[in-house]
Amino acid sequence: MYVTQSVCYNLAKIRTFDWMPFVRTRLVVKNHRERMNRLKIAVYPGSFDPITNGHIDILERSSLLFDKIIVAVVHNPTKNALFSPEERAQFITESTRHIKNIEVDCFDGLLAQYMKQKGSDIIIRGLRSITDFEYESHMSMMNRHLLPHVDTIFIMSDIRYIYISSSSVKEVAMLGGDVTCMVPALVKEALRQKYRLKKQNG
Ligand code: PNS
Secondary structure, X not given: OHHHHHHHHHHHHOOHHHHHHHHXXXXXXXXXXXXXXXXXXXXXXXXXXOOOHHHHHHHHHHHOOOOEEEEEXXXXXXXXXXXXXXXXXHHHHHHOOOOOOEEEEEEOOOHHHHHHHHOOOEEEEEEOOHHHHHHHHHHHHHHHHHOOOOEEEEEEOOHHHOOOOHHHXXXXXXXXXXXXXXXXXXXXXXXXXXXXXXXXXX
């Protein structure tokens, strides 16, 4: 009896705001546990016009780190893409069949909105050099401003791919250069056909 009275007396002495940090810590731990228990779904957004061996390398690496990767092909109507979003998505699907935890999707609009829709809070971006980092860090900050709980994870490309980009591949292919070691075989063939058609149509 005396013990109970004493505990009640001591608890009553603690003011509400003395409890707040404790309650807040419990909430943070609870949210953290909930996040840890969820499947780790990461989104790998990009133009992928077209997918290169560098992109595939990033996907192979990130597929080991996350439960599921959604490769999100961005349809930006203001950019003059060589391939349609559907063609780009098909090239990705075909050339990543060996990676089991991948889903390919297309979207337009804000990446932050897409992340919300997919219930993911991890963005994956590949880095080839410090020059990439400049642009990527601004994009990451903008996305964090729009969605504070979203983090961008940067994955370094393998050294074999650091000079490869979709734009340089297109330029080389257009001018008749060999892109065999830069893109999957089906993309090489699609590039050949696209530029042959463009030539024919003037
Ligand atoms: O492969 P890319 O072209 O470097 O990818 C850039 C991409 C598509 C990821 C980026 O432009 C993007 O997220 N576009 C969607 C529109 C958006 O959310 N813009 C605000 C972020 S800066």
